[in-house]
Amino acid sequence: MTGRSGRLVLTGRLATAQRAVELLDRKQRALAIEHERLELVAGRAAETFEREARTAALWLRRSLALDGHQRLLVSAPTAAVEVVVTYDVTMGVRHPTGAEITFGPELQTAGSSALVQAMRAHRTALVATVELAAARRSVVLISEELALTRQQQRALEMRWIPELQRQLTVLAQRLDEAEREENLRLRWAAGRRGRER
DSSP states (O other), X not given: OOHHHHHHHHHHHHHHHXXXXXXHHHHHHHHHHHHHHHHHHHHHHHHXXXXXXXXXXXXXXXXXXXXXXXXXXXXXXXXXXXXXXXXXXXXXXXXXXXXXXXXXXXXXXXXXHHHHHHHHHHHHHHHHHHXXXXXXXXXXXXXXXXXXXXXXXXXXXXXIHXXXXXXXXXXXXXXXXXXXXXXXXXXXXXXXXXXXO
């Protein structure tokens, strides 16, 4: 780019890049806060899952001891479980926020109360599993966007802005040099005209 129009273009690009850095910095801070919050949510979901899984395993052992393996297999639900994941958008990132789980009808089993409790405990553990998966997926998606935002900001700050500043400096030097040459030519021409008269 050359000339004064080139300087205007470069100045505009530099201002745009600097504004982009400000916006990316704000986005990065917002994503970092959301990432931290989601990590806490995922941590609580992991604790809930571990507690519910232990409870389900305990009731399963009791049911196996009282009812036997065959009775447990016969009592397994045949209806599919329906999971509907809910989503939210944070700073342009679509991520899961939870899930609604619809179970089939609870079967009437001919077994001990431990079998009924085992079935209920496993349903509860399944809900905790889905919530944990949604929370962990949110953490991953926000983390990836946060890393990408940091990379974009660094690229602007470390490469693009310095290159635009360098180009602007070179262009300003060329314009100053051209202006000095023009002034020198004008003085020389004025001096020549004065001598010719």
